[in-house]
Amino acid sequence: MEVASLRPDDILAMPRPENVPAERVFDFDIYRDIPDGMDFHAFWREVMDAAPFDVMWTPHNEGHWVALSAELSDQVMSEPDPFSNNTVLVPKETAGEAYRLIPLSLDPPEHRPFRKLLNDNLGPKPLRAFEEPIEQLTIELIESFKDKGRCNFVTDFAERLPVTIFMMLVDLPIADLPKLKHLADQFTRPDGSMTYPEVLQAFRDYLTPVLEARRGGGEQDLITQVINAPVDDRPMTEIEALNICTQVLVGGLDTVVNMLGFTFSYLARDHELRRSIAADPDLIGDALLEFFRRFPVVSSSREVKRDTAWAGVHLRAGDMVMCPTIVVAMDTASADSPLDFQIHRPGRKHSTFGKGSHTCPGAHLARMEMKIVLREWFARIPEFTLENEEPLSYTNGIVGSVKPFNLVWSPAG
Ligand code: HEM
Numbered sequence: 001m002e003v004a005s006l007r008p009d010d011i012l013a014m015p016r017p018e019n020v021p022a023e024r025v026f027d028f029d030i031y032r033d034i035p036d037g038m039d040f041h042a043f044w045r046e047v048m049d050a051a052p053f054d055v056m057w058t059p060h061n062e063g064h065w066v067a068l069s070a071e072l073s074d075q076v077m078s079e080p081d082p083f084s085n086n087t088v089l090v091p092k093e094t095a096g097e098a099y100r101l102i103p104l105s106l107d108p109p110e111h112r113p114f115r116k117l118l119n120d121n122l123g124p125k126p127l128r129a130f131e132e133p134i135e136q137l138t139i140e141l142i143e144s145f146k147d148k149g150r151c152n153f154v155t156d157f158a159e160r161l162p163v164t165i166f167m168m169l170v171d172l173p174i175a176d177l178p179k180l181k182h183l184a185d186q187f188t189r190p191d192g193s194m195t196y197p198e199v200l201q202a203f204r205d206y207l208t209p210v211l212e213a214r215r216g217g218g219e220q221d222l223i224t225q226v227i228n229a230p231v232d233d234r235p236m237t238e239i240e241a242l243n244i245c246t247q248v249l250v251g252g253l254d255t256v257v258n259m260l261g262f263t264f265s266y267l268a269r270d271h272e273l274r275r276s277i278a279a280d281p282d283l284i285g286d287a288l289l290e291f292f293r294r295f296p297v298v299s300s301s302r303e304v305k306r307d308t309a310w311a312g313v314h315l316r317a318g319d320m321v322m323c324p325t326i327v328v329a330m331d332t333a334s335a336d337s338p339l340d341f342q343i344h345r346p347g348r349k350h351s352t353f354g355k356g357s358h359t360c361p362g363a364h365l366a367r368m369e370m371k372i373v374l375r376e377w378f379a380r381i382p383e384f385t386l387e388n389e390e391p392l393s394y395t396n397g398i399v400g401s402v403k404p405f406n407l408v409w410s411p412a413g
Contacts, residue, residue, distance in 0.1 A: 014059040019314045026051055029060035030090065030299055030322065031190065033395055040262070040394035040402070041295070042339055044326045055311045055321075062091040064301065064320035065313070070331035070349070072311055076302050076323035078356025080107040082310075083302035083321060085358065089187070089398060090301050092320050098196035099187060101247035102240055108357055113231045114244060118361040121225050127365055134165050134369055138376045146380055149411035150387060153264050154257075154404040162256035162369055169365075170248065171221035172210070180206070184253040189397035203246040211241050222248065254399050255297065256366050260373065261402035262295035268386045268407055270341060277374070278382035284374045286343050288367065294341050296352040297400040299324035325351045326400070384409040 011027045034043045047068070054069040067073040076083045085107050087096035099105065103114040120126070141161055145151040163181060167174055183206075185191070186199040194202070214224045226248070227241040236244070267274050277283050304319040315321070328351040330338045335349065353360040360366070386392075387406035395401045 011059060016057065016059055016063065017316065017319075019316050019319075020057045020063075021313075024053060024055065024057045024313060026056045026058055026066075027060075028056070028058040028066060030396055030398070031061065034393070036393065037391045038394075039339075039392075040396070040400055041326065041330060043394075043396075044324070045330045045339060048327060048330060053312065055313055057313075062093055062320075064090045064092070064322055065315070066322045066324070067311075068327050070328040070334045070351075073323040073325070073327050074351055074355045076321050077300065077325075077351065077354060077358075080305075080357070082305045082308045082315070083323075084305045085111070085302060086305075087303040087320065088300050090320050090322060092303070095187070095190075095196045096301075096303070096320070098200045100243070101250065102243040104247055104251075104358060111357060114240075115357070115361065117226050117229050117231075117244070118248070120229070121222050122361045122365060124364055127368060130165065130169065130365075131368065131372070133168060134372050135376065137161060137164060138372050139380075142377060142380050147411050150406060150408045152404050153407045154261050154402065158257045158260040158264070161373065162260070163253055165369065166252045169221065169252070170223050170245075171219065172223075176206070180249060181253050184250045187250050188254055188399040189395050189401065200246070203249065204242050207242055207245050211238070211245065251360070251362055252365075255360075255362070256369055258297050258399055258401040259291070259295060259366065259370065261405075262297070263291045263370070263374075264377075264407065265386070265392055265402050265405055266291075266295070266341065268384055271385075273341065273343065274383070276343075278378055281375060281378055283343060284371060284378070288370055288374065289348060290341055290343050290345055291370070292352045292367075293329050293335075293345070293348050293350040294339075296325040296329050296350060298352075298354070299326065299396075299398055299400070300354075325354065328352075328355075381409050 008027065011025055012022055016025060028047065034040050051068050054072050055065055055067055057063065057065050067076050085105050088104055089095040089099045103111050103118065106114065138161060141157055145156055151157060163177055164174060167177055183199055183202055186194050210223065211227055214227060216228065217224045223245055226244060227236055231240065277287060299322055301320050301322040304315045304317055304321060306317050308315045328334060328349070332338060335345065353363040384407045387408045392405055393403040395403060
């Protein structure tokens with residue numbers, strides 16, 4: 001397996017803090033692409049297999065720890081003491097400092113009132129009104145390419161549907177989508193075109209006039225509802241409003257796109273599963289549970305609050321610890337044969353939507369969208385495969401993704 005760009009001797013020669021023993025050092029860079037020909041989640045499974053300990057340290061991205069077991073990753077993600085949300089991205093000094101967004105960068109109790117606002121606006125009741133538009137848009141998009149017998153699944157569908165829905169939810173013009181999507185991607189899979197402070201500033205420049213116009217308004221869109229609601233008993237400040245809206249845009253513009261990419265690229269290769277669902281669409285509910293388990297994409301981090309002995313290492317205040325949701329599902333302690341897709345898997349365990357008080361408030365929307373997409377797609381294109389049999393390519397990052405791929409089917413149905 002070619003997971004390393006530096007030889008172990010080179011890695012060991014790189015400077016490391018005194019609290020990091022040599023045997024804990026490994027060559028892992030979250031922003032390095034997955035090696036050619038390798039499956040995204042199989043890569044993570046191999047990283048876990050190759051590591052001699054469940055907690056390792058990498059010198060890449062300013063140096064940070066990585067939790068490599070389900071138990072430890074969940075613990076880091078859900079215990080604000082000593083694992084604070086003050087900084088949640090690596091590299092800490094550049095990405096982490098710029099990403100002090102609300103509510104993700106707040107620990108309890110400050111986190112609670114902001115989080116309540118998102119729960120109030122993203123739960124099943126407020127989202128009921130969106131079910132029909134989501135269904136209509138899904139059908140419209142599928143019908144636009146169905147008779148061609150082919151599409152680029154990522155660019156023609158996955159990148160269009162959830163983000164268009166999201167723009168409806170926040171009531172922003174679809175014309176602004178490419179710009180916002182590009183900015184959101186720079187936080188999670190930066191391409192080097194902008195620094196992190198530049199990304200943050202660009203979000204602020206975009207949002208400032210929008211928020212000014214919506215202050216005091218009574219419209220039903222997510223932004224108006226959130227920025228005009230009280231934070232406990234006081235109004236939300238301008239900077240809080242900018243930070244919570246940026247967070248919602250970043251959280252909502254990327255993740256469902258990637259979940260769809262992983263799901264459909266898998267379906268295109270698992271002929272038996274595809275045919276079972278086509279024959280019995282009632283299986284979509286169970287399949288969805290397993291898609292969410294099998295395809296976690298987020299690798300968040302936490303900042304250590306105080307010097308702590310933990311899992312055989314000495315963490316220092318200020319150290320960063322990555323808690324990838326991927327390792328939770330890929331741990332053999334959580335699941336037999338974790339890379340297998342088992343539609344009726346017993347005792348399913350995953351943290352795809354996070355763990356603890358920051359668990360994703362957009363999970364209901366994500367589930368709703370995925371369910372509608374699977375239902376409407378199978379009703380129109382029950383049989384489809386990858387156009388080319390060559391292996392897919394994947395990008396690692398804070399949110400992992402499948403690079404664009406083509407699907408083909410018989411236009412006659
Ligand atoms: C399949 C789709 C999605 C996945 C896999 C996902 C995953 C996650 C994960 C793992 C976290 C926790 C991060 C951490 O604790 O460090 C999170 C938080 C968050 N997500 Fe999602 N998400 C998805 C969709 C969405 C959508 C559609 C939205 C917006 C409508 C959204 C908005 C947020 C926000 C605002 C947070 C921060 C919550 C807090 O700090 O309390 N997510 N998401």
